[in-house]
Amino acid sequence: MPRNPRFDILFDPVRIGPKTAKNRFFQVPHASGMTNANPHVRAAFRGMKAEGGWAVVSTGACSVHPSSDDSPFPFASLWDEADVRAHAVMTEAVHAHGALAAVELWHGGAAAVNRTTRHTPLSPSGVPWMATHVGFMSSARPRVMDAGDIRDLIRWHAEAAVRAEQAGFDILYVYAGMGYLPYQFLLSDYNHRTDAYGGSPRNRVRLVEELIDTVREATGGRCAVALRISLQELRARPSESAPSEAHEVIGLLKDAPDLFDVKMDYSATDCAPSRFAPEGSHEPVVDFVRTITERPVVGVGRFTSPDTMVSMVRRGVLDLIGGARPSIADPFLPAKIAEGREDEIRECIGCNICISSWHDGVWVRCTQNPTAGEEWRHGWHPEIVRRDGEGSVLVVGGGPAGLEAALTLGRRGFKVVLAEAARDFGGRLLWETRLPGLRQWFRVVDYRLGQLRRMPNVSLHAESELGADEVREFGADHVVIATGARWTANLCGANEVPTRPLAAPRVYTPDDIARGARVEGPVVVFDFDNYYMGSAVAEHMAAQGLATTYVTSAGSAQSWGIMTNEQPLVHQAFRKAGIACRTLQIVEDFDGEGVTLAQIFTGEQQVIPARSLIVVGQRTGGSPLYDALREDMRSVVLTGDANAPGAIAHAVYQGHRAAREIGLVPQRERRDAPFAMRDIAPPREAAE
Numbered sequence: 117m118p119r120n121p122r123f124d125i126l127f128d129p130v131r132i133g134p135k136t137a138k139n140r141f142f143q144v145p146h147a148s149g150m151t152n153a154n155p156h157v158r159a160a161f162r163g164m165k166a167e168g169g170w171a172v173v174s175t176g177a178c179s180v181h182p183s184s185d186d187s188p189f190p191f192a193s194l195w196d197e198a199d200v201r202a203h204a205v206m207t208e209a210v211h212a213h214g215a216l217a218a219v220e221l222w223h224g225g226a227a228a229v230n231r232t233t234r235h236t237p238l239s240p241s242g243v244p245w246m247a248t249h250v251g252f253m254s255s256a257r258p259r260v261m262d263a264g265d266i267r268d269l270i271r272w273h274a275e276a277a278v279r280a281e282q283a284g285f286d287i288l289y290v291y292a293g294m295g296y297l298p299y300q301f302l303l304s305d306y307n308h309r310t311d312a313y314g315g316s317p318r319n320r321v322r323l324v325e326e327l328i329d330t331v332r333e334a335t336g337g338r339c340a341v342a343l344r345i346s347l348q349e350l351r352a353r354p355s356e357s358a359p360s361e362a363h364e365v366i367g368l369l370k371d372a373p374d375l376f377d378v379k380m381d382y383s384a385t386d387c388a389p390s391r392f393a394p395e396g397s398h399e400p401v402v403d404f405v406r407t408i409t410e411r412p413v414v415g416v417g418r419f420t421s422p423d424t425m426v427s428m429v430r431r432g433v434l435d436l437i438g439g440a441r442p443s444i445a446d447p448f449l450p451a452k453i454a455e456g457r458e459d460e461i462r463e464c465i466g467c468n469i470c471i472s473s474w475h476d477g478v479w480v481r482c483t484q485n486p487t488a489g490e491e492w493r494h495g496w497h498p499e500i501v502r503r504d505g506e507g508s509v510l511v512v513g514g515g516p517a518g519l520e521a522a523l524t525l526g527r528r529g530f531k532v533v534l535a536e537a538a539r540d541f542g543g544r545l546l547w548e549t550r551l552p553g554l555r556q557w558f559r560v561v562d563y564r565l566g567q568l569r570r571m572p573n574v575s576l577h578a579e580s581e582l583g584a585d586e587v588r589e590f591g592a593d594h595v596v597i598a599t600g601a602r603w604t605a606n607l608c609g610a611n612e613v614p615t616r617p618l619a620a621p622r623v624y625t626p627d628d629i630a631r632g633a634r635v636e637g638p639v640v641v642f643d644f645d646n647y648y649m650g651s652a653v654a655e656h657m658a659a660q661g662l663a664t665t666y667v668t669s670a671g672s673a674q675s676w677g678i679m680t681n682e683q684p685l686v687h688q689a690f691r692k693a694g695i696a697c698r699t700l701q702i703v704e705d706f707d708g709e710g711v712t713l714a715q716i717f718t719g720e721q722q723v724i725p726a727r728s729l730i731v732v733g734q735r736t737g738g739s740p741l742y743d744a745l746r747e748d749m750r751s752v753v754l755t756g757d758a759n760a761p762g763a764i765a766h767a768v769y770q771g772h773r774a775a776r777e778i779g780l781v782p783q784r785e786r787r788d789a790p791f792a793m794r795d796i797a798p799p800r801e802a803a804e
């Protein structure tokens with residue numbers, strides 16, 4: 117299909133200093149959980165985006181020196197020759213598709229507490245970052261940098277820049293964002309210095325200016341130099357000479373870099389979950405930059421709509437459309453727009469499972485794109501599946517797992533029949549996406565149904581509940597069972613193991629609410645699942661005007677939501693909706709009038725009034741249909757939540773993997789390994 121001329125502007129080349137981006141699609145640096153220990157995994161992941169049409173593909177934060185060590189979180193480094201080799205694999209993969217490769221030179225300062233390298237953390241004025249996320253918390257406090265430390269920092273950037281150019285990078289970032297060291301110099305909360313690097317905004321930008329100049333000089337002006345800067349806090353600070361400190365800082369730096377990459381300050385606002393923030397949510401903070409500088413500006417905002425992207429360019433907010441999550445969910449987003457296939461974009465749903473992967477310390481996972489992070493290990497391509505399917509497959513269950521299985525099997529060339537008991541496809545998402553804020557998650561269904569409806573070898577049958585005899589009679593060569601899981605009303609013991617259901621009136625599970633149970637208030641929602649369901653059901657109850665108390669065995673509401681950046685926003689939503697929140701409590705009993713709570717560690721009891729109790733805890737999978745068929749059918753697979761209940765991302769991944777493997781002998785997974793640093797001189801003391 118020809119490209120819609122409305123989107124032509126997105127394919128203009130953009131000059132970035134000495135380099136030219138072939139279009140406006142710019143994959144900004146983002147965490148992938150991939151480090152120099154997995155150079156081929158990383159190269160394949162980033163290279164896929166170049167193949168998909170992104171003009172610039174960046175790596176994630178890349179430490180310039182061992183005094184910036186983010187462990188246990190995964191991070192890359194440019195410390196030595198072995199690191200150069202590791203990155204070169206990625207830049208080759210990116211260049212192979214005509215894209216530019218960018219690297220984010222990173223020093224974490226007070227935010228990098230150097231758990232592995234054991235260097236003392238550095239900071240402008242000894243001010244620490246007092247994180248509430250347990251993964252970031254530390255009792256190690258930073259020391260104050262003296263003039264020699266500042267000279268060292270500048271030299272480390274110069275040395276890393278030289279290595280970055282050797283590794284083949286085209287665009288080198290100075291990173292003054294997200295609470296890291298150059299940002300700490302910009303923000304007066306961190307910077308109390310009285311020398312030339314502290315005090316006035318003029319002095320506070322000095323280090324950033326010097327880093328930009330250093331990186332440019334170190335590479336002889338051959339590489340473009342980008343500045344990544346967080347503007348949320350600066351924009352909130354008054355200035356004597358400009359509308360805000362952000363305006364003043366950008367004014368002082370306006371001619372320094374070849375490119376501005378502008379963003380928010382905190383993960384929860386920068387990588388905001390769709391549940392609480394719409395597409396383009398950064399605009400009110402970053403909209404002014406383009407009016408001050410002539411240099412191109414890139415920014416993000418979970419852009420998946422080409423019309424929104426065009427509007428960003430036409431209204432003079434951005435020159436380049438930054439993508440992190442949209443590029444993970446669909447590495448081929450630019451190619452699809454270029455080819456007039458924008459209705460085939462696998463749109464990011466804003467669930468932030470990807471960012472949770474980084475918090476977990478593993479390679480990126482994505483709800484929408486089950487191939488993300490598996491391009492090298494499994495050799496999975498997000499768009500192309502080997503067409504080797506022969507015969508027929510019956511898929512039972514049209515939730516995320518069944519839809520993904522049917523799509524991948526269809527692409528393999530099998531004759532696929534998808535049978536779903538309900539009137540509509542979508543499984544658990546049909547109801548879940550009607551809960552407050554979760555509408556965009558239905559994109560998981562929309563994308564797959566949209567693709568399946570075009571496939572001549574796939575037929576979709578709703579209102580088709582199948583039993584074992586019907587499946588046998590159907591006579592398919594292969595059967596995939598994806599019939600989902602159920603919530604139980606089991607409570608949870610103080611050892612955090614599910615126990616037994618309560619024999620009491622008006623005890624419900626999320627499945628009961630989905631089926632339309634009429635809940636009487638006041639209602640207690642007891643959550644020991646600790647992902648989104650408990651808090652979303654509490655919001656749902658409060659939205660119906662019921663007095664709602666949310667109780668959790670964990671230390672905060674939707675405790676696992678810290679991994680997806682949702683947790684702080686859940687607390688804000690509770691406050692707005694008037695939902696009471698009781699943490700570190702388990703439900704011991706309920707008699708229809710009151711819920712008995714016990715403090716999880718001390719056992720201290722308390723009764724709170726409630727007419728209804730909703731238990732959001734354990735889910736069970738399993739399938740009687742599978743059990744009936746497995747004995748006498750040659751090829752039957754149980755997948756998705758029915759196999760093992762999990763997040764939507766798990767169900768999609770399971771469905772995808774099952775579909776890839778049906779009829780084939782399972783292949784051994786490839787294992788990546790770091791490049792060894794050979795011929796390195798031992799430390800002097802050890803050598804003596």
Ligand code: ADP
Nearest residue numbers: 513515516517537543544582599600756757767
């Ligand atoms: P998953 O997340 O694993 O895809 P879901 O619970 O979202 O699981 O979806 C499972 C789907 O399977 C539901 O839509 C349900 O209606 C459907 N289903 C369950 N049993 C049968 C059956 N015997 N025949 C057809 N569809 C079924």
Ligand code: SF4
Nearest residue numbers: 464465467468470482
């Ligand atoms: Fe988007 Fe969710 Fe995929 Fe992240 S995991 S890219 S938020 S769909």
